[in-house]
Amino acid sequence: MIVRFGYVAMSTVVKNASPSKTMTMASFTKLNNRDAAIRKLERIAAENLHNTLRLLKHNRAYDIKVYRFSSKLIPLATHADLTDWDPFIALKDDFADVGKYVREHGMRVSFHPDHFTVLSTPRPEVLQNSIRDLQHHVQMLDAMGLNAMAKNNIHIGGAYKDKQTASARFEENFRGLDPRIQERLTLENDDKTFTAQETLAVCQNLGVPMVLDIHHQWVNNDGEKPWELWSDILKTWQGNLAQADATLDQPLPPKIHVSSPKSPTELRSHADGVEVAPLLAFLREIAPYTPALDVMIEAKSKDTALFDLMKDLSNFSEEGVKILSEASVEVLA
DNA sequence: ACCTGTCAAGTCTGG
DNA sequence: CCAGACTTGACAGGT
Numbered sequence: 256m257i258v259r260f261g262y263v264a265m266s267t268v269v270k271n272a273s274p275s276k277t278m279t280m281a282s283f284t285k286l287n288n289r290d291a292a293i294r295k296l297e298r299i300a301a302e303n304l305h306n307t308l309r310l311l312k313h314n315r316a317y318d319i320k321v322y323r324f325s326s327k328l329i330p331l332a333t334h335a336d337l338t339d340w341d342p343f344i345a346l347k348d349d350f351a352d353v354g355k356y357v358r359e360h361g362m363r364v365s366f367h368p369d370h371f372t373v374l375s376t377p378r379p380e381v382l383q384n385s386i387r388d389l390q391h392h393v394q395m396l397d398a399m400g401l402n403a404m405a406k407n408n409i410h411i412g413g414a415y416k417d418k419q420t421a422s423a424r425f426e427e428n429f430r431g432l433d434p435r436i437q438e439r440l441t442l443e444n445d446d447k448t449f450t451a452q453e454t455l456a457v458c459q460n461l462g463v464p465m466v467l468d469i470h471h472q473w474v475n476n477d478g479e480k481p482w483e484l485w486s487d488i489l490k491t492w493q494g495n496l497a498q499a500d501a502t503l504d505q506p507l508p509p510k511i512h513v514s515s516p517k518s519p520t521e522l523r524s525h526a527d528g529v530e531v532a533p534l535l536a537f538l539r540e541i542a543p544y545t546p547a548l549d550v551m552i553e554a555k556s557k558d559t560a561l562f563d564l565m566k567d568l569s570n571f572s573e574e575g576v577k578i579l580s581e582a583s584v585e586v587l588a
Numbered sequence: 589a590c591c592t593g594t595c596a597a598g599t600c601t602g603g
Numbered sequence: 604c605c606a607g608a609c610t611t612g613a614c615a616g617g618t
Contacts, residue, residue: 265612279595279614327612334596370610371597384597413599447600447609524610 256542259508259583260550260561261314261321261363267559269313272306275327280334293337297345300329304349311356318580319561321363321510321549326392333384333391343398354399363507363549365441366392366407375412375425382428389436396439403438404507408466411442411449411457418449422457429461437463443512446471446523451484453477458491465491468512469537470553474522482540489545508547511537514554527555531567535576535586543588 266272276299286292307324314322329342343350357364372385392407399405414421429437442458443466444451451472458465465488472481492509513534517524529552541548554560561582568576568584575587 273613275612277595277613281595282615325612331596336596369597370599373598376598378598381598388597415599 256538256545256586256588257547257579257583258538258550258586259320259363259548260552260564261319261323261582262552262554262558262561263323263367264325265557266310266313267557269310272309272313274303274307274310274325276303276306277327277330280331280336283331293340296330296340297342300332300342300346301349303328304346304353308353308356311353311360311362313558314362315356315360317558317562317582319558319582320361321551321582323365323367323551324395326366326368328395333387343394347398350395350398351400354401357399357401357405363510364401364405365510365551366395368392368407368409370410372409373412374409374428375415375421377415377424386432386436389432389440393436393439397435405439406441406464407436407439408441408443410445411454414448418453422449422453426457426460429463441466441510443468444471444475446474448475450475450477451481451488452479455484455487455491459487463491464507464509466510466512466551468514468553469533470512470514470516470525473533474516480540481537485541486544489541508549509545510549510551512551512553514552525553525555528560529554529564531564531571534564535568535571538586539575542586 264274278296278299283292283296286295303325307328311322314320329346331337332342368388372388373381374385376382376385389407396405411422411425441464442454444454451467455465467481467484467488469481489509492507513529515526515528515530516522517526552561552564556563565578565581569578572578577585577587579585
């Protein structure tokens with residue numbers, strides 16, 4: 256099994272390369288020239304995209320093929336007071352440059368719209384804002400010229416004291432989405448509400464690939480071991496929306512998220528790094544029937560956590576873990 | 589240079 | 604019905 260590692264949004268190695276610089280609505284309003292204020296927003300966005308490209312070049316240098324973009328590339332992009340603003344006109348080339356680099360180097364990229372995107376909500380205005388946010392993420396990927404292999408990963412959302420009804424409502428709302436949004440979605444189990452089994456059931460009903468977060472599964476489960484769900488999770492990546500796009504030239508490897516608890520009393524919080532043992536136990540279990548896997552590291556130390564994990568993995572070279580590059584390994588079955 | 593409160597957005601809990 | 608927690612990087616405004 257070939258395993259590629261990636262990280263989220265920002266680097267702790269590359270300095271002054273934030274892809275998430277922003278402007279608050281308060282300071283936007285303070286600027287008396289609205290056109291100038293909008294140009295400033297566009298300058299910040301261009302800087303974020305430029306830093307994103309710098310990070311991708313850093314990734315390229317270390318063979319990091321898996322990366323999650325910041326959702327905050329364009330400040331205030333979906334704010335209610337700025338609906339007349341189309342940032343994609345001014346940022347066309349900046350987005351295209353990022354997408355071109357991704358395609359040229361065969362990278363796997365994604366977004367993770369944050370927890371305000373809730374398709375299980377009973378509130379119409381929240382649903383509308385969620386759809387708007389998803390549209391925005393699709394528009395960014397389209398502006399990069401990336402096909403449906405580039406996904407937007409979300410959670411099911413709130414339970415509203417009735418998970419059955421909430422997940423049914425999620426499914427109903429999903430079915431009402433534009434196919435361009437649908438084909439780019441993946442669903443991830445969360446650490447408080449919807450377990451891996453419950454998330455898997457929704458993925459199966461909708462034909463959506465499931466991203467298994469093994470830390471979330473550890474703190475929020477139905478008594479199963481994570482690998483006991485894997486053969487079914489694997490199927491959600493095959494023969495569904497992940498490959499519905501005729502332009503997809505190769506199957507998309509399944510993806511998991513990994514992180515470690517910050518402390519014994521803060522089990523859900525993310526630690527600086529990632530513990531090798533639980534991850535390796537999982538990888539060994541699934542290696543016999545999983546040809547390829549992408550692993551998103553969600554740790555405070557970002558790419559440094561990735562490099563540290565690779566160092567830890569290198570200690571298992573006598574035990575079936577073959578180091579392939581700075582950010583990929585082969586786990587022998 | 590460093591510190592603290594705040595930020596557009598949702599949900600859940602507890603008062 | 605409302606305040607605070609949750610969680611996170613960065614702003615904004617202070618020293």
